[in-house]
Amino acid sequence: MNKKKFNVTSHDAQATVVEPVKVCDFSFDTYQEYAQKLTVRCEKFIQSKTGVLVYRRMRVAEVFSHGCRDMKQSLEWQLGALQKSMTYETDVPNFLEPWYGIGMVASSFGIDYIWNPGQAPSTKPAFQTIDDVLAYDAKPLILTDIGKHSLQMIEYFLDKTKGILPLSMSDIQSPFNNATNIVDTSNFLTSLILEPDKVLQFLDLLTDLEIEFYKVQEKLIGDVLVKPGHGFASSSVFEGFGMSDDNIVMVDEENYMNYIMPSFVKLGKAFGGPVHHSCGNFSDKVGMLKKMEELKMVDAPFTAETDPHPNPTEPFVEAFKNSGIILHARMVGDVITVEETTRALWTPQMKLIVVTYSGSPEEQRQAYNVIHEICNMHN
Numbered sequence: 001m002n003k004k005k006f007n008v009t010s011h012d013a014q015a016t017v018v019e020p021v022k023v024c025d026f027s028f029d030t031y032q033e034y035a036q037k038l039t040v041r042c043e044k045f046i047q048s049k050t051g052v053l054v055y056r057r058m059r060v061a062e063v064f065s066h067g068c069r070d071m072k073q074s075l076e077w078q079l080g081a082l083q084k085s086m087t088y089e090t091d092v093p094n095f096l097e098p099w100y101g102i103g104m105v106a107s108s109f110g111i112d113y114i115w116n117p118g119q120a121p122s123t124k125p126a127f128q129t130i131d132d133v134l135a136y137d138a139k140p141l142i143l144t145d146i147g148k149h150s151l152q153m154i155e156y157f158l159d160k161t162k163g164i165l166p167l168s169m170s171d172i173q174s175p176f177n178n179a180t181n182i183v184d185t186s187n188f189l190t191s192l193i194l195e196p197d198k199v200l201q202f203l204d205l206l207t208d209l210e211i212e213f214y215k216v217q218e219k220l221i222g223d224v225l226v227k228p229g230h231g232f233a234s235s236s237v238f239e240g241f242g243m244s245d246d247n248i249v250m251v252d253e254e255n256y257m258n259y260i261m262p263s264f265v266k267l268g269k270a271f272g273g274p275v276h277h278s279c280g281n282f283s284d285k286v287g288m289l290k291k292m293e294e295l296k297m298v299d300a301p302f303t304a305e306t307d308p309h310p311n312p313t314e315p316f317v318e319a320f321k322n323s324g325i326i327l328h329a330r331m332v333g334d335v336i337t338v339e340e341t342t343r344a345l346w347t348p349q350m351k352l353i354v355v356t357y358s359g360s361p362e363e364q365r366q367a368y369n370v371i372h373e374i375c376n377m378h379n
Contacts, residue, residue, distance in 0.1 A: 004303075004304045004305050004333065004337070005304055005305075006304055006305060006306075006307060006308040007305065012059065012061040012064065012065075013305060013306065013307075013332055014057065014059050014306065014330070014332055014357055015059050015060065015061035015064075016057075016058050016059060016060065016081065016084070016357065018058065018060055018077065018080040018081045018083075018084050019080050019084075020073070020076035020077045020079070020080045021076060021079040021080040021083050022076060022079075023075070023076070023079065023160045023161070026079045026082075026083065027083075028161065028162055028164055028165065030086075031082055031083070031086070031093075031165060032164050032165065034086055034093065035093035035165075035166055038090070038091060038092060038093045039093070039235055039236060039237060041053065041091045041092075042091065042092055042235040042237050042238065043235075043237040045091075045351075046237055046238060046239070048351075049324065049351075050348055050349055050350060050351055051351060051352075051375070052346070052350075052352045052353070052354065052371060052372065052375040053091040053092055053233065053352075053353045053354070054089070054090055054091050054092075054353075054354050054356060054367070054368050054371050054372070055090055055091065055092040055233035055353055055354070055355045055356070056085065056088040056089070056090040056355075056356050056357070056358065056364050056368075057094065057233070057355050057356075057357065058081035058082070058084060058085045058088075058094045059081075059357075060077045060078060060080070060081050062074075062077050063077050063078055063081075063097075063099055064099055064120060065118065065119055065120045066117075066118050066119060066120065068099050068100050068101060068120060068121070069100075069115070069121070071098075071152070071153045071156045071157070072156075074098075074099070074153075075096070075156070075157055075160060075161075078096050078097070079096075079161075081094060082094055082095075082096070082165070087361045088358065088361050088364040088365075089361070089364050089365045089368040089369075090364075090368070092233040092234070092235060092353070093166060093235070094166075095165070095166035095167060095168055095226045095234055096157055096161065096165055096166065096167045096168070097167070097168045097170070097171070097229070097230055098150060098153040098154045098157055098167070098168075098169075098170050099170060099171050099230065100121075100146070100149060100150045100153060100170055100171075101113055101120055101121035101122075101123075101146075101171075102120075102171050102173050102177075102181075102244070103121065103122065103123030103146075103173075103178075103181045104141060104144075104146050104147060104150060104170070104213075105141065105173065105178040105181070105182075105206060105209060105210060105213075106123045106126075106178065106181045106182050107139075107141065107144035107145070107146040107147060108138045108139050108140065108141055108144060108147075108209050109126065109127070109133060109136055109138055109139075109182050110126065110136070110139075111123050111124070111125075111126050111181070111182065112145075112146070113146060123181045125180065125181060125182055125183055125184050125185070126182065127182055127183045127184070128183070128184050128187055129183065129184075129187055129191070130183060130187075130188065130191050130195070130198045130199065130201075130202050131198070132183075133182055133183055133202060134198070134201065134202060134205070138205065138209065140209065140212055140213070141209055141210075141212070141213035142212070142213060142216055147213060150170050150217075151216065151217070151220065153170075154167070154170075154217060154220050154221060155220065158220075158221070158224075163222075163224060164224065165224065166224055166226040166234070166235075166236065167221050167224050167225065167226065168221075168225070168226050168227070168229040168230060168234055169214055169217045169218065169221065169225070169229050169230075170217065170230070171229075171230040171231075171244070172210070172214065172229060172230060172241065172242060172243045172244065173243065173244050173245075174243040174244060174245040174247075174263075174264050174267070175203040175204075175206040175207050175210065175260075175263040175264065175267060176203065176245055176247045176248070176260050176263070176264070177243075177244055177245055177246060177247055178206050178210075179202060179203060179206060179247075180247060182206075183202075189250065189251070192251065192255055192259060193255075196255070196258070196259045199259050200259055200262065200263075203259070203260070203262075203263035204262075204263060204266070206263065207263045207266050207267045210267055211266075211267060211270045214241075214270075214271065215270075218271065223236075224236070226238070227239060227240055227241065227242070227271075227272065227275075228240045228241055228242030228275035228296070228297060229241070229242040230242060230244075231244070231277055231299060232275065232277070232297065232299055232328055233328065233353050233355065239272045239273055239296050240268065240271070240272050240273040240274065240275035240296030240297055241267065241268045241270070241271035241272060241273065241274060241275055242275040242276075242277060242297070242299070243264065243267065243268065243274065243275065243276065243277065244277045244278070245264060245276055245277065245278050246277075246278045246279050246280070248260075248276075248278050248282050248285055249278065249280055249281075249282050249285075253285065253288045256285070256288065257288060257291070261292060264276075264292070265292060265293050265294070268294065268295075268296075269293070269294055272296070273294040273295065273296040274292060274293075274294060274295055274296065275295075275296050275297040275298075275299075276289055276292070276295065276297070276298045276299065277298075277299040277300075277328075278299075278300065279301065279307055280301070280307060280308075280309045281307075281309040281310065281311050281312075282300070282311070283300075283311045283312050283315040283316065284315070286298070286315050286316055286319040286320070287315070287319055289319070290319045290320065290323060290325065295325055296325065296326065297325065297326040297327075297328050297353075298316075298320070298325060298326070298327055298328065299328035299329075299330065300316065300327070300328070300329065300330070301330045302329050302330065302331055302341050302345070303330075303331045303332055303333045303337050303338075303341055304333075305332040305333045305337070306330050306331060306332040306333070307330075313341065313344040313345050314344075316329075316345065317344075317345060317347060317350065320350065320351075321347050321349035321350050322349040324351060325351070326351045326352070326353060327345065327350060327351065327352050327353070328353045328355060329341070329342075329345055329352060329353065329354055329355060330355045331354060331355060331356055331357070332357045333357075334363070335358070335363060335366045335367045335370060338354070338356055338358075338367045338370065338371065339367075339370045339371075339374070342354055342370070342371050342374050342375070343374055346374055346375050352375070354371050356368075356371075
């Protein structure tokens, strides 16, 4: 396979350079018509037992860093991405996202964002033990400044875009990921071994806070809501609730299934079923993930330019063929890399979404054609 190294000097290996577009200069009707046309392909895919879709993601680096602080600026960057996306061959339309950092749930426990210049907001755990955090009187997210800003961002996006463009909920971290934004990570993992019942109690508390908050977002967004959301190819006809669960690599299967998975499933089922994302190589966990109740989709990196530790393809094919679970495969790289990786992942029993980051419309057209040729040839 064509091997290349992850570019450690890049601020965002999955980003595309776009020019911001003002609301008054964006053709809403054109994009709405374009998105509706592609949604027909998405619906056919969802209704089929197997198949492939290609998604050319337009991730704007500024939106997922310092630009998230200014909702007007964020929207203009994202409108630029939507406009540019129409020149790239794809099966799934891009969407708007009210992204405002990943530490929102921590604000329920009095933890505010840290804004380092030119970077996305970060958080620092304020509690040393689970006992400390369980003794804290947590606020509903909708009553925190960070939660309020996130909802105001959604309202702003809906108002300025006439409520007709596809829009996801804000970036969703799993209860497990959120836990280590609140409690010292080493102490939390120690508690997983020494006091697992308290871990269950804490994660359940986080789950309930998230359900309450995202139900508000879901109602606010209404008919233009696309799922699973952040980082995933998303559509109004797709199912599930996409959650980042990168901490999965730090625990063994038994502890994950007994003490971590219940909160992930509970939160996912509240919105149509769990959808899983992790960075890095978590291929040893895919057999376990397949056992997750009502699991809809799994996202993973598969090429060296996508992630410093991409996944081998074989465990994912073995786990998800004939399962109906969608594999969402991210592939930063040239056409040869995308071709080789798609061949390694595809069997006629798979439901596969290939996520590309081609540098030009011409390269994307080549990648798009190659992917569909591979999958149609072996159907």
